[in-house]
Amino acid sequence: MEKYALITGASGGIGQAAALKLASLGYHLYLHFNQNKASIQGLLAQLESYGGEYIPIQANLEEPEGYKKICSQIFSLDAIIHCSGNSHYGLLVDMKQEEVESIMRIHVMNPIMITKELLPKLIKKRSGSIILISSIWGQTGASCEVAYSAAKGAQISFVKALSKEVALNGVRVNAIAPGAVETAMMGKFTEEDIQLLQYDIPMGRLGIPEEIANGVKFLLSDESSYITGQVLSINGGWYT
DSSP: OOOEEEEETTTSHHHHHHHHHHHHTTOEEEEEESSOHHHHHHHHHHHGGGOOOEEEEEOOTTSTTHHHHHHTTOOSOSEEEEOOOOOOOSOGGGOOHHHHHHHHIIIIIHHHHHHHHHHHHHHHHTOEEEEEEOOHHHHHOOTTOHHHHHHHHHHHHHHHHHHHHHGGGTEEEEEEEEOSBSSGGGGGSOHHHHHHHHHHSTTSSOBOHHHHHHHHHHHHSGGGTTOOSOEEEESTTTTO
């Protein structure tokens, strides 16, 4: 049976890795992006060999109603993977209101509204899976990333609550909480910062996007059929 998945933030490192992983499993994909059209075009080129249907969708999730542009283009659906994200490094007292609002819209408001609008498609099938890519900071909190930590914590609470609401409808809802992963978000740190960070991680290295995508694969598979409302920590033993 053909399966369709929506990946938000498909132009990012984790989103791209998830797309390639799901395409290899035979999924057709809706690939959301905002500004990074070149990244999506490169991803589409990589996906060609899998022979599926891959539909790019441009939408700005910093806008209050950004979700509408995505949802209007979704038809058949079996899974939602929320990968969209931005970050802000600095003291909370130095943040502008629009910066806080941007983080909350991208990580909380629009993912909730996307899920709300598309959930009936999964409930009608009495099957489906929703995965939010949260963060280790949503579990432990991080100074100088307070708003981001709050947003990622909200994602985890959303997962735990919604999973209870839709479990009898055959829909599973889980989160993945990556630690430090080699993506563009790490670009704001110096090489020395990265080295110091790696010393703190028991496995001695950063994660790679493909390792997060493996978690997505597991949570979508029948092997996780009795798992819902959970947070899968993929962090190399960091802060555990």
